[in-house]
Structure formats: structure tokens, C-alpha cells
Amino acid sequence: MLDVRGLTVTLPTETVGITALDGISFDVKPGEVLGIVGESGAGKSIAGAAIIDLLVPPLKRTAGAITLAGERIDHLDAQAMRKVRGRRIGYVFQDPMTSLNPVLTVGRQLIDTMRAHLDITRGMARRKAAEWLDRVGLPNPRETLARYPHELSGGMRQRVVIALALCADPVLLIADEPTTALDVSVQAHILQLLRDLHEESGISMILITHDLGVVSKMADRVAVFYAGRVAEISTVTELFEDPRHPYAEGLLQATPRPSLTGRGHVIQQIPGVMPALGKIPGGCAFHPRCSRASEACRTRVPELREEGGRSYSCFHPIGGKAQ
Amino acid sequence: MLSYVSSRVLQTVAVLLVISFIAFLLVQNLGDPLAILLPPDATLAQRDALVRALHLNQPIVARFFSFVVDMLHGNFGISYRTQEPVAKLIAERFPATAELAFVSLLITIVIGIPAGVYCGVRPRSWMARAIMFTSIAGVTLPNFVVGVVLIAVFSVRLGWLPSFGRGATVNLGFWTTGLLTRSGWESIILPAIALSTFQVTFVIRLLRTQLMEVGRSEHIRFARARGLPDRRIWYVYAIKNTLLPVITIMGLQLGNIIAFSVVTENVFAWPGLGTLFLQSIQAADIPVIAVYLIFVGAVFMVINLAVELSYPLIDPRILKRTS
Amino acid sequence: MSMSGTVPRRSQRRPTRLWRSIRHASGPWIAAVILALLAAYAFVVPLFSVDPFSLAGMSILDSLLPPRWMAGGDPAHWLGTDDQGRDMVLALAYGLRTSISVGVLSVLIGLVVGGTLGLIAGFVGGWADTLIMRAADVQLAYPALLLAMIIDGVVRAIVGGQRSVFAAVTIVVISIGFAFWVQYARTIRSSVMVERDLDYVSAARISGRSEIGIVFLHILPNVMAPLFVIATINLGIAIITEATLSFLGIGIPLTYPSLGMLIRTGNNFLQSGDWWIAAWPCILLVIFVVAVNVVGDHLRDVFNPRLKGRG
Numbered sequence A: 001m002l003d004v005r006g007l008t009v010t011l012p013t014e015t016v017g018i019t020a021l022d023g024i025s026f027d028v029k030p031g032e033v034l035g036i037v038g039e040s041g042a043g044k045s046i047a048g049a050a051i052i053d054l055l056v057p058p059l060k061r062t063a064g065a066i067t068l069a070g071e072r073i074d075h076l077d078a079q080a081m082r083k084v085r086g087r088r089i090g091y092v093f094q095d096p097m098t099s100l101n102p103v104l105t106v107g108r109q110l111i112d113t114m115r116a117h118l119d120i121t122r123g124m125a126r127r128k129a130a131e132w133l134d135r136v137g138l139p140n141p142r143e144t145l146a147r148y149p150h151e152l153s154g155g156m157r158q159r160v161v162i163a164l165a166l167c168a169d170p171v172l173l174i175a176d177e178p179t180t181a182l183d184v185s186v187q188a189h190i191l192q193l194l195r196d197l198h199e200e201s202g203i204s205m206i207l208i209t210h211d212l213g214v215v216s217k218m219a220d221r222v223a224v225f226y227a228g229r230v231a232e233i234s235t236v237t238e239l240f241e242d243p244r245h246p247y248a249e250g251l252l253q254a255t256p257r258p259s260l261t262g263r264g265h266v267i268q269q270i271p272g273v274m275p276a277l278g279k280i281p282g283g284c285a286f287h288p289r290c291s292r293a294s295e296a297c298r299t300r301v302p303e304l305r306e307e308g309g310r311s312y313s314c315f316h317p318i319g320g321k322a323q
Numbered sequence B: 001m002l003s004y005v006s007s008r009v010l011q012t013v014a015v016l017l018v019i020s021f022i023a024f025l026l027v028q029n030l031g032d033p034l035a036i037l038l039p040p041d042a043t044l045a046q047r048d049a050l051v052r053a054l055h056l057n058q059p060i061v062a063r064f065f066s067f068v069v070d071m072l073h074g075n076f077g078i079s080y081r082t083q084e085p086v087a088k089l090i091a092e093r094f095p096a097t098a099e100l101a102f103v104s105l106l107i108t109i110v111i112g113i114p115a116g117v118y119c120g121v122r123p124r125s126w127m128a129r130a131i132m133f134t135s136i137a138g139v140t141l142p143n144f145v146v147g148v149v150l151i152a153v154f155s156v157r158l159g160w161l162p163s164f165g166r167g168a169t170v171n172l173g174f175w176t177t178g179l180l181t182r183s184g185w186e187s188i189i190l191p192a193i194a195l196s197t198f199q200v201t202f203v204i205r206l207l208r209t210q211l212m213e214v215g216r217s218e219h220i221r222f223a224r225a226r227g228l229p230d231r232r233i234w235y236v237y238a239i240k241n242t243l244l245p246v247i248t249i250m251g252l253q254l255g256n257i258i259a260f261s262v263v264t265e266n267v268f269a270w271p272g273l274g275t276l277f278l279q280s281i282q283a284a285d286i287p288v289i290a291v292y293l294i295f296v297g298a299v300f301m302v303i304n305l306a307v308e309l310s311y312p313l314i315d316p317r318i319l320k321r322t323s
Numbered sequence C: 001m002s003m004s005g006t007v008p009r010r011s012q013r014r015p016t017r018l019w020r021s022i023r024h025a026s027g028p029w030i031a032a033v034i035l036a037l038l039a040a041y042a043f044v045v046p047l048f049s050v051d052p053f054s055l056a057g058m059s060i061l062d063s064l065l066p067p068r069w070m071a072g073g074d075p076a077h078w079l080g081t082d083d084q085g086r087d088m089v090l091a092l093a094y095g096l097r098t099s100i101s102v103g104v105l106s107v108l109i110g111l112v113v114g115g116t117l118g119l120i121a122g123f124v125g126g127w128a129d130t131l132i133m134r135a136a137d138v139q140l141a142y143p144a145l146l147l148a149m150i151i152d153g154v155v156r157a158i159v160g161g162q163r164s165v166f167a168a169v170t171i172v173v174i175s176i177g178f179a180f181w182v183q184y185a186r187t188i189r190s191s192v193m194v195e196r197d198l199d200y201v202s203a204a205r206i207s208g209r210s211e212i213g214i215v216f217l218h219i220l221p222n223v224m225a226p227l228f229v230i231a232t233i234n235l236g237i238a239i240i241t242e243a244t245l246s247f248l249g250i251g252i253p254l255t256y257p258s259l260g261m262l263i264r265t266g267n268n269f270l271q272s273g274d275w276w277i278a279a280w281p282c283i284l285l286v287i288f289v290v291a292v293n294v295v296g297d298h299l300r301d302v303f304n305p306r307l308k309g310r311g
Helices: A044-051 A078-084 A106-117 A122-135 A141-145 A154-166 A184-201 A212-218 A236-241 A246-253 A295-299 B002-029 B033-037 B044-053 B060-072 B086-121 B126-140 B143-157 B182-215 B218-225 B230-252 B254-267 B273-282 B286-309 B316-322 C004-048 C088-124 C126-139 C144-159 C165-179 C181-195 C199-206 C211-247 C259-267 C276-303
Strands: A002-012 A017-028 A033-037 A060-068 A089-092 A172-176 A204-209 A221-226 A229-235 A305-307 A310-312
Touching (some): A002 A044, A017 A033, A017 A044, A017 A060, A017 A229, A033 A044, A033 A212, A044 A060, A089 A154, A106 A141, A106 A154, A106 B230, A154 A184, A184 A204, A184 A212, A212 A236, A221 A236, A221 A246, A229 A236, A229 A246, B002 B060, B002 B286, B002 C126, B086 B126, B086 B230, B086 B254, B086 B286, B126 C276, B143 B182, B143 B254, B143 C259, B182 B254, B218 B230, B230 B254, B230 B286, B254 B273, B254 C144, B273 C144, B286 C144, C004 C088, C088 C126, C088 C165, C088 C211, C088 C259, C088 C276, C144 C165, C144 C211, C165 C211, C211 C259, C211 C276
Parallel strands (some): A033 A221, A172 A204
Antiparallel strands (some): A002 A017, A002 A060, A221 A229, A229 A310, A305 A310
């Protein structure tokens, strides 16, 4: 469905360009949910925004091929890209408090979005808008159409955001931390809604989150990001049971979770912190924090290699063959 | 909401009373109206009649009360300079000022708003840079210098347009208008441009700043992510969010605009309220100055109150906050 | 780390960076140098010349001479002469001197009045605060120019038509200065309200400093920077306001002319084609005010980076 190869995003400064994403590659299969996890600053959201060419300036995509359903979308002109956004790829932003236009009604925003892409009359758009509000679980959809965002709670707003992202029937949904800004009690409901919508429509999905718990419940496969690179891409079961990359393992050990096998585990922090943009060390970005690091890790960047349906970038993987 | 409106209205009335009291004190304490208004050979009876007409025989609170009542009835006192009722002087000159203000407002709307939106939407284009560069002149050039330059170029050098007066006017009974004759329109062009220079450049810079700020907001980014057309994003989604600060700041500029109208009327010998005010200052004609003081305060307060009370119509969030 | 993508963009950015550095780095310096040169011109030239606005300084025979490079120009009068035969180079120096003096003095008055009221409002609080801030709200309706006009008219009524030059100048200075107090008062008040509850002020209070000592030793030094910025920006407005008043004939008398007065005089000769009498003071006024504003904007950016790029 979506194939990303060598995606590079740069932050130009007065003197040098800082690389924010360094040749990221991953793919999303039809009907699949791909989780992207990593600490904040690892480049997860940048990757999402780069796919629909909505990076916040001065961030800029400088290399990479993005293919959606067999069609390259990384070099489209503005008009063609507009028809990809919303129509082919829906996007859910992190904070429902700021992502809705405060001075327009919910209905107006839904109707405008549908009419930007679908050839329907205002009346039809209105009916479909009410249907969408019903589908995302808002009570009294007809009245809610006339509501302004500030009249809705955070959870309700995120439901509206999801309806807005899906209302033009895209084939791929990118959800960037869709529950992070919400109350814990609401988070589960929104995740349940996303899962239901996914099962109903079979839409492909990229779920960007820092929360491994969310990933374990939602995703089929997981891409682990570290310092602007992909550390490992595996199925959820593979990752949780048998991680290859030492960072992925460290991340799992640092996360309290009900173990899939029922065994409890001791929480362990990875020593050190992830390097900030522009301060990424040479070689493998993880080597200063890695107990398995060798001379090679300090001097060469390990490539993302495929092995038995999963990929990882490490010279000394856990349990796999050495590169 | 109702209590909010009434308390704001009450505050405005209170402020206007304070201004009126200052004006009242000026009229009461400066100049001897009897000496100025009575002929040297006046009889005692004439003198007493005037004392009663001016309420000079009453205590100060009562006199202030009758001052306010007189004002409300359109009885503004008698000019020391021309010995005519101030109300009559104002009625004669009001149409000239109103028409000048109307035409310059028209120029502001027709030129300022589109140019401001353009500069906010495409701040990096060469056109926007050229507009911004020119607008520096509009902000820094003193109002009277603009008028002098316009006269020097278009009246003296090119001889295209008259440099003073209103041209031929048509008396409609309650209103004398210059907008029905060719010479009237020719006469109003230069002063209207001079008066609108400040407003146009101010609107351009204000709209640009506001639009650039809204353009960075998350809800505009989300609108883009949904593939809404650029036109709709800027002209509906963004502009609606800038209306509130723009009309608020414009309302607060009203005092400046009134001051500039005095200057412009003087430069072009425009027979309006500004010219009347200036003549009254030069002649220390306190009754007219006092009325002008109240008039400017009232126009400013009432318009800004109207702006504030219209907030809920523009931004649905306000109603919730104030009630 | 890949840098290949950044090279072409940097070369594209060059013109804007050049422009920005001119505007933000060298611009203020150029403006400051221009200000210094103009101030020197305004205050030094009069020391070595006969006052052109005294009887001795006029020479009717030389009246209305165009600038020296034009037909009929006199080599002795670079920028021409006015209707009374005054050399424009000299007249401009005297005019600029008046404009700068009035501008600086009125800014100082605004600073003192507004500063004092702001300190009172912030420190005393309560009814004093309410009263001062309500007065500030009311005055919002009357911008500097309008207020100066009204004050001028009122003062005329009080002192009558007979006024000395000194009185006339004082009136203008006070009426412009007074129009500015609100901004200073608000700035100082909000700073005082923030500072007075900070630990170091409490510490000073506990260690037995008087309130006045606290104000001068601890609070004023902290609000000097924003006040200085506002004062610089107001200097431009004050000079324009004074020029406007003089142009309208309610400012400084002709015997002690400012740039506005020179423009007013020159305006009468525009119709007959003697453009230079109005043009030189207009140009000088604009150059001076733009230079003041450039310096003021730069100071604002330096002292308060948060406001960068606003307005």
C-alpha cells in the first residue's frame, strides 16, 4: 500500500544542514496497522508529516521515494498533492484541542472537507457528515453538526478529528499520537474506535506513538525509530518476544507491561539519553548506550537488513546472525 | 451575557460622564461667556436672560446636570468665535467630514484588505516584499507631508486634481453632498488618499502579521492535511480567525484616524469638522473645543464598545468565556 | 550525516540573508551614524552663524533663490533661500535643532510623568492603581496629536493670545509629553507588579530598605531597558507630532521655527513652483524620523526578542 525508501529530512541552519531523518525505509501492507514507536525526538512525527509533505518549515524533505498504491507521491505538484491529502491519506493530529478550527462549526469543517474531494451536493455532504459523526460514536449527530469545537470535550473533539480524517474515504490513515493528549480514561475509547473503524473498512494505518502498550494492542507490525533512523521492523509478537536490536530490547525492558507470556519482568532503564538533533554520534547512533557496542559500531552506520521477514540495523543483534 | 453587556454599557456611560465633566469644567472656568457674548451696551435684563439661559445662577452640580441634558438635546452651547450655536456649526460641517471618511474607508477596504491578505498568504513573494517596503513609507511619512506631496505632484505639477475645497456641492435639504458632481469627486480624491494612507498601510501590516501567525497554527495545518483548497484555507479558515484582533486593533486606531482627519482637512482646506476644530483652537473657542472633546470620546467609546459586543458574533468562544 | 541536499538551498537563501543582515545588523548602525551627523549639524552650525530668523539674518535681496545647481542658483546658497532670503542650509539647521530639542524634552516629560504614575499605581495599588489605570483607559481615545491640540487650545484660553516664545515652546513640549504618559505608566506598573513580589525584593524589604530605596535600587534598573526602547520609538512620534502642530500653525512660533514650521512656510510657495522651501525640511524630517525608528526597532529586538518581527 505505502512504500517509503530512503526518506531523508533535513533542518537547514545558517551553516550546516542537520539531518532529522536519515534515509528511513519502511512499508505498510494493505489492511495492515504499522506502529511507529520511539522516544520523543526520534523523528516519528517528522516521518508522518514528510509522507504528506506537510513538514513544519524550515524542515525539508531532501531525499527518498514514497509510493502509495504503486504511484510515486513524493514529487507531485501542489494541486496533485492536495488531492492525495485527505482523499488518499487521512491524517490525525496529536492534540484535538488545537487541530480543529475554533470559529467554524464541526459540520462546516466536515462538509468542506468532503466537498473538496467528493463530487457531492451540500445536502448530501450534510447527511454524510451526520453519518460520520454517528460512526465515530458522537451522540446526537444532527445537533453536533451545528456545534463549535469548544463546546465538545477533548475525547469528542478527537472523534471529530478522526471523522474529518476519514470522511473522504482515504486508503491510508496516519494517526500521530492520537491519544497522547487525552485523559487516560478516554484513551482506551479512542483506541477502540480506531480499531473498530479499521476492522470495518480494512483501511491501512500508521499509528505513531511512544507507548508500547498502545502498539501491542493495535499494531500488526512495529517500526522502532531511534535518533532519526529505523532500528528494527518486526511483527508485534516478534518484537515483544524476541527483539533483535539492543535498543528495542532496552525499550521493552523499560516499559512496565503485562508480559505476553505471563512472566513478570523487572523494569530496567537504558543508560544515558537519546542524542538530540545535530548531536548524533558517528557510527551506530545507539552505540554510546549499548552494552554490545564494538569498534565497528563506533565507525560505521549499520544498514537496515532484512532477515526472515523482519529488518534491523545492528552489527551485533540479539539472537540473530551478526552482520 | 446580559449582565456583561449592561455592565460594559454602564462603564462606557461613566467614562463619557467623566469626559463631559472635564469639558464642562473647561467651559465653566475659561473665558467669561457674558463678556464675550453680550454686546457692550447690553441692558441688565439682557444680561439676566443670558445668565439664566447659560444656567450661571445655579450650583455646580445642577449646572453640570443641565449641561449634560443640553448636550443630549443637541444644545451644544454658543461659539465664542462666531457667536453661532455650536450645533449649527457642526451640522454644517458634518457632511464634508463624513463623506471624506467614507471615501477613505472605501479606499482602505478596496486596497488595504486584499493587499494585506496577499502579503500574509505569500509573505516571501517579491510582490509582498514590494508592498511591505512601500508600506514603510506609509507608516513613517507624517500625514501632512503625504498631503503636501500629493498636492505638489497632482495639483501643481500635473494639474490633474484640485488641491483645496469640496468642489461643487448639491444641497439635499438635510445634507450637502459633493458626491453628486464631477468637481466634487475630483476634489475628494486627493484628501481621501492622504487620509487613507495611514489606514491602508496599517491594515496591510496588521493583516499580514495576523495571517502569518494563524497560518502557523495547528488547525490550519490539519485543514491542509485534509486537502482543502488553498483559497478556502486562507479566505475562510484563516481569515475568520484574524477578524477579532484586526477589528479590535482597528477600533483602537480610531482616535488616530480622527486626529489625521484634522490634519488632512487643514492641508486640503476641506470645510469639515477638523477644520472647524482647528479654527476653534486657534481662536481658543472653548465651547467648540469642549464639544469636540466629548464628540471624539463618544465616537471612540461607542465604536469600541460595539466592537467588543460584536465579539460573540465573530468568535463563538467568547460567549462562553464572558457569561 | 548527509549534507548533499543543503548546498543548493544555501545559495538560494543568500539574497534574503544579505537583506536581513543589512536590515538587522548594519542598518541600525547606519541609522545611528546618520542621527549623530544630523544632531551635530543641528547643534554645531548655529554656534557659528547669524540666526537667520533674526532681523540680521534675513536678506530680502536674496529671497527665493533656487538651489545652486539650478538655473538662477547662487553658489553661496547650496540649497537655495526662502522667501525672506534665508539660506536653507542654515534655516534647516535651526529648524532641526528646534525639532530635536522639543522631541527630546517632551519624551523626557512623558517619561517622568508616566514613570511616576506607573510606580505609584504598581506599588501603592488599590484605589490609586484603579484611578491611574482608568485615566489611562480614557486617554486611549485621544492620541498624542489630538491631545496636544486640545491642550494647546485650552492653554490658549487660559493665558490668552499674548505668549512669549518660551511659553509657546513649553506648551508644545508639555502637551506632547503628556500624551505619552500612558505607555510608560503601563510598562512600569506591570514590571513593578512582577518585581515587587520576587524574592530579592522581599529580601531587600526584610533587610530594612525603605520602599523608595527598593524602587530606585532594585526595580528601576530592571525596567530601564523597556522604557528606553519605548522612549526611542516615542521620540520619532514626538518629532512628527510637533512638526504637525507647527504645520497646522498651533505649535512653535515663526521666530523659533521647527521643521514643521518651515514646511508650513514652504507650502505657501508650492503653487508658484518654488518647491525647495518645503521639500528640504520634508526630506530632513523623514530621514531623521526613519533613522530614529530604525534604531528604535533594533533596540526593541535586542531588548525584547519576543517581539521580533511584529507589526
